[in-house]
Amino acid sequence: MSEVMTGQSFADLTLPAAVLKQLEKMNFTTPTPIQIQAIPALMAGANVLGEAQTGTGKTAAFGLPGLSLVDAKLRATQMLVVAPTRELAMQVAEAVAEFGQQIRGLEVATVYGGSAFGPQIKALRGGAQVVVGTPGRLLDLLKKGVLNLSALRLAVLDEADEMLNMGFIEDIETIMAAVPNTSQRALFSATMPPAIRKLAKTFLVNEAGEQPLNIQIAAQEKAKATIRQRAWQVRGLSKMQALTRLLETLEYQRVLIFVRTRSDTMEVTEQLQASGFKASPLSGDLNQAQREQTVSQLRSGRIEILVATDVVARGLDVPEITHVVNYDLPGDTESYVHRIGRTGRAGRSGEAILFYRAKERHLLRHYERLTNGTIEYFEVPNAQELSLHRQTKLQEQIMHTVAQGKLDEMTAIVEKMQADTELTALQIATALLAQHNQQRPLLVAEDPAPRKFAERAERADRNPRERRDRNERPERGPRDRRDANIEFDTYRIQVGRDHGARPQDIVGAIANEGEIDSRYIGQIQLFEGHSLVELPKGLPTAVVRILQRARVRQQQMAIELAPGEIITRSKPPRGDRPRGERPPFKGAPRARGARTERGGERGSEQRRSRRPQ
Known part of the structure; x- marks a missing residue:
């Protein structure tokens, strides 16, 4: 919940007595700005378009009025929430279930890919009134006829911009088309790109032609002015060496370290523990009880350092966090704002530290503009x-x-x-x-000199001519979200067009199950019985094992490294070219049928706009 004081209470919002009783039990007394505007509007029957960052209380903004619409005696789906990832779906479902604890007979079901259909189908057929799920699995359940929306009273799209980034826009359009015209609709998003605005225009206008209530909660940039931002360029030392030196020399109370995948949370934590730090991981491998226990230990001081992924740490509110370390940079600038917002809570000052490589320097300028702040460059302590x-x-x-x-x-x-x-x-x-x-040596060995290629890369980052001389592409624009500094391996998965797979399905499965940001998923090439996908070099074994068990369109991925196979980026000789392959560059001739897509970059509308006419 946000700490913004408004002068109003939840009792002023005419919520049902059972919901108010539970909020009082949870010590929730003061609603946030988005809750003050969204709750009365939804309870009055209006559709809502909400633009607000994560951490402003969006879940309660739609969850509380949604519960007021639910008839617990009716065993049918009455509230549907679509979330981009499994972790967010579980988080929303847990919050709604807790809000509705005093409502007798209320059932909340969570449905997502990569998990068995059986228990989820049983929950839906059992009459769960609230269903929270990811786009792919909801679409599968709709096609199977298991998810019945005929009694639906409220449909919510949560984190819509993230679903767009992950390539789920077509699935969302199909799901929303199945929502009855009589149902209320709400869409919440941190940003409003054109594709999301188009979606809102299509699905949020009610039967009478009335436009939705547009709620815009300004980013609290001024509050983040108390957060000092500092950046260190990775060179000479490894990230882990730099991290341990900083933690040893910093004066901190609690530290939150952001990494890319759930496997990284374990690796970084183990190395910190070996160096004597009181650290613990926070990832999707932990159930809700374990997460709550970990956060409780952080608050009490039994744990001083938490290593987490973006998805799991969203909404984490521990005022004692004095430092946030971006061990791996986030996949987008909005996530950076969410990350550093975990420190400097309750009016306190905080510090955000970034580890970046030469080619990532341009991202720092985006961070400065978004936070209306300045990033200081510094060096970690030398030997x-x-x-x-x-x-x-x-x-x-x-x-x-x-x-x-x-x-x-x-x-x-x-x-x-x-x-x-x-x-x-x-x-x-x-x-x-x-x-x-x-x-613990009191005389540390001298640091190695920075490698020459790292120094040259830094010069090239400032000098476009030298970058061209090294046959590197210039800085990528917003249409290409893949990190230019990542080296990829090609993997083969046993899912292809014959199984009904699409690039966004593959991206969704990899992003959800492996907790890999879509920015780090490269080219995807579809064949009849299999597909090729580019993933970062050195992918941890634990992540590969998780992805081997993950499913796309009910088909197990069975992912494996394919060093001898190469994803086509230009027109190959006719005999080597897969039938129906679509060249991945604009203006190239396209054969019929198949396609090569960038993973997780754009929605269906943008993909269609690139197709040769």
């Missing part, structure tokens, strides 16, 4: 500075111990050692210091 820090820290600890007194027994031991060994007090102290040095 000499780290050595001095450790020596100073040890000296302070020794002085503190001496100041506390009660050292008579230790003094007697030292005196006995002197008498028994004829060693001086200085020699004994030096030997003890040497033992301490073996555990």
Whole structure:
């Protein structure tokens, strides 16, 4: 929930008594700006178009009035929420279920891909009144005739811009077309790109031709002015070396570290724990009870560092977080705002630290514009500075111990050692210091010099001519979301056109199950019985195993590395060209049938606009 004070209470919004009773039990008393506007509008029967960032209380803005529309005695789907990812679907479902705890007979079902159909079908046929799901699985259930929307009273699209980025726009259009004309509709999004506005214009106008209530909650950029933003360019040291040095030298209370995948949360956490830090992962592998326990331990101080992915950390509200570290940069600028908003809570100051590579420098300018702030460039402590820090820290600890007194027994031991060994007090102290040095060196080895190619890459980032000389493409525009700094491997999956698969289906499965941002999913090429997809080099084994079990169109992906296969980017010799292949560049001749698509970049409307006429 947002901390914005409004002067109103939930009791002023004419919510049902059972809902108000539960809100009081949850200590929710003050609604946020979007809740003040959206709740009365939805309860009055209007459609709503809400533009607000994550963390402003959007779930309650549609969840609370949605529950007021539900008849718990009617065993049928009455409220439908479409979310872009499995994690967000689960998060929304858990929130709505908690809001409705005092409503006897209320059932909330969560449906998403990559999980067995059986339990989900059972929940729907059992008459769950609230259904929260991802686009692909909802569409499958609609086609099977299991999801019946005839009694639907409210349909909600949550995080619509994220669904657009993941290529789900066609699925959303199909789902919304199945919503009865008598149902209320609501669409919430952090941004409003043209495709989302077109969707809103198509589906949010009611039977009487009335336009939806357009609610715009301005980004709280001024509040983020208390957040200091600093950036370090990755060179010389590895990210992990830099991270441990920062954590050792920073004065922090709690730290939230953002990484790319759930596998990364485990790897980074294990290395931090090995270095003596109190760290824990927060990923989709944890159930709700485990997540709540982890957050509770963070608040209490048993854990000081949390390593998380974007999706799981959305909505995390721990005022004690003083630092956010972007170990991996996010896939889009909006996610950056969500990330750094986890610090500087409740009027406190905070600090956001970024690790970036030379080719990612342009992203920092976008971050500055979006946050209306300035990013400072800095260097992590070098070996000499780290050595001095450790020596100073040890000296302070020794002085503190001496100041506390009660050292008579230790003094007697030292005196006995002197008498028994004829060693001086200085020699004994030096030997003890040497033992301490073996555990954590007080004299750190000199840092390696930055590699020459890294220095050249930095120069090329500033010099377009040198970049062209190195046969590199210039900075990619907004139509190409793939990270230019990522190297890819080609993988083969056992799902193709014969199974009804589309590029957005593959992107959705990989993004949801592997927690891989669509920015890091490269080219996708569809064949009849299989497909090829580009994923980042060095994909962790744990992620590959998860993706092997993931399903697209009810078909197991069975993903495997395909080093001998190459995704076509230009017209190959006729004999080598897959039948019906669509060239991936504008203006090239296109054979009939198949297509090669960029993963997770654009919606169906944009793909159609690129097709040769």
